[in-house]
Each structure stands twice: as C-alpha cells, then as structure tokens.
Amino acid sequence: MLQTAERALHVVRLVASRGEMTLTEVAGALQVSPSMAHRLLRTCAEAGYLDQELRHGPYTVGPVLRQVTADVTRGSTLPALLGGVLRQVAEGLLETTSLAVLEGRNIRFVLTEEGTHLVRIARPVRTVTPAHATAAGRAMLAGLSDDDLASRYQGRDLETVQPGTIQDWSQLEAELTKVRNRDWAIQVGEAQPGVAALAMPIRDGFGQTVAAVTVTVPYLRLSRSEDARSLARRLRPYADQMERRLASGSAR
Structure with missing residues (x-):
C-alpha cells in the first residue's frame, strides 16, 4: 500500500514538472509495466490530481492539484x-x-x-x-x-x-x-x-x-x-x- 502511494505521488510530481505525460512515458520513467502505470494514472485522475481530456491522450495536471x-x-x-x-x-x-x-x-x-x-x-x-x-x-x-x-x-x-x-x-x-x-x-x-x-x-x-x-x-x-x-x-x-x-x- 505504501509503495503504491509513493508511486502515485511520484506520478503526480512527474506530470506536474513536465506539463503532460503519456502512459508509455510514465511506465518508462517509473520502470513499471504499462498496466501498473495505467492503474496509477487512473487512480490519480479519479482523485482529481491528474486529468486526461482524450481517451488515449496524455495526462495533465488535474483540478484538485491546481x-x-x-x-x-x-x-x-x-x-x-x-x-x-x-x-x-x-x-x-x-x-x-x-x-x-x-x-x-x-x-x-x-x-x-x-x-x-x-x-x-x-x-x-x-x-x-x-x-x-x-x-x-x-x-x-x-x-x-x-x-x-x-x-x-x-x-x-x-x-x-x-x-x-x-x-x-x-x-x-x-x-x-x-x-x-x-x-x-x-x-x-x-x-x-x-x-x-x-x-x-x-x-x-x-x-x-x-x-x-x-x-x-x-x-x-x-x-x-x-x-x-x-x-x-x-x-x-x-x-x-x-x-x-x-x-x-x-x-x-
């Protein structure tokens, strides 16, 4: 649980620092599988810390983080x-x-x-x-x-x-x-x-x-x-x- 939370926070920091990131970029940066990266990104998006305008588009900073x-x-x-x-x-x-x-x-x-x-x-x-x-x-x-x-x-x-x-x-x-x-x-x-x-x-x-x-x-x-x-x-x-x-x- 703690490791997942740390990874989610890392994802938020990455996206915030770069402006936007794709699923593939996040998986590469964290050195995790695309499925794990997808779960982390969706968790952050559902909580409002990240946002994804297009279904397969990049993730950006969400309203809660703003x-x-x-x-x-x-x-x-x-x-x-x-x-x-x-x-x-x-x-x-x-x-x-x-x-x-x-x-x-x-x-x-x-x-x-x-x-x-x-x-x-x-x-x-x-x-x-x-x-x-x-x-x-x-x-x-x-x-x-x-x-x-x-x-x-x-x-x-x-x-x-x-x-x-x-x-x-x-x-x-x-x-x-x-x-x-x-x-x-x-x-x-x-x-x-x-x-x-x-x-x-x-x-x-x-x-x-x-x-x-x-x-x-x-x-x-x-x-x-x-x-x-x-x-x-x-x-x-x-x-x-x-x-x-x-x-x-x-x-x-």
Whole structure:
C-alpha cells in the first residue's frame, strides 16, 4: 500500500514538472509495466490530481492539484497583500483580528494582529481548526457551490470541537444560509470556551471567496445580536478595502 502511494505521488510530481505525460512515458520513467502505470494514472485522475481530456491522450495536471497550488500560493501572498489593512482593523477596532484561508474542511490562520483593548483575546490557540466550528470557516463555506461543499463533507459528518459546536448537517446548512443573506458569520464559544468571533468573506476580483477576516473577542462583547450587528458595521469598510486590494491585484 505504501509503495503504491509513493508511486502515485511520484506520478503526480512527474506530470506536474513536465506539463503532460503519456502512459508509455510514465511506465518508462517509473520502470513499471504499462498496466501498473495505467492503474496509477487512473487512480490519480479519479482523485482529481491528474486529468486526461482524450481517451488515449496524455495526462495533465488535474483540478484538485491546481486548487492545492492556488491554496498554497494564496496562503503565502495574502499576508503581503492584506497585512497592512489587517493592522488597521486591529488598531481601529482595538480587537484581535486574523486572516484565514480554507483548506479542505479546515481553516488556517495565516496572519494575526493582536488588539490593544484592555481585555482582549490573544492570538489563536489552534492554527488549524474545523471550518464549521468557526466564524471564519462559515464565512468561507457559505461562498462554496453546493457541489464543492458536498465534496468536502461527503459523509456529512461534523467534528465536535466544543459541546456547543454545530453537529447536525441541516443546522449547518441553515447557518450558512444566514451567512449568505447578511454576508458575515458569527460563533460564540464553539471553537474555544469564552471566546466569540465575527468574520466576513474576502473575495478576489473574480468574485471568488479566497479568505476571511475575523475579529475575536471575549464572548460577553458579542452576547447580544445588536453587538454583532454593530461590530459587522464597523468591520465592513475594512473588508471592502481588502477586496479592493485583491481586485487590483487580479487586474494586473
């Protein structure tokens, strides 16, 4: 099993480095039989890491590998593009604010600016967290197509992070509908006890959600619906500024 997995990864690296490869070329490069090469290529293609437009044509990079590449690039370039605005958020709202990206069913915080409020939340304890349990994650999940969302949660099983974390699929769908309608997400104590957060999706120049900006506060400061609406109004100009920067970058 391990050897097969290593060979499959080798196939992906080969095709990615050369742009395209035929079955015969892969068999020769790996020094395996054509039947073994075919099984490896089909496995990679079915998983979306490779693609084959014509039945007997060469294999090329697939959509999943392109997405992985985009995610990695985004995670490294977004802080440079949006870091300045994120500092403005922390300074203007006095609260700890973070930039997060979506990785499969999880979010990853790629940059955090700590607030200066007397009582504040420090940097996120967990760099990677299940998306459905966080405001940032819901803000980004709400921007996915139905097919993309279903592919990430094929069993519709949701990890329990805290006792109050959403665990029912229909409840998550209802929450994502709310996020789409108001264009911001909130969670209270679902990722970490005593901590609440409000997040907004950040879209690029093509309208695709590529990140989320989130403000993390002690839960008492987001215990009422009017508190959330007020924070959302204050965060909106910064989110808009981030999107303008991304749109400008996409145009270049």
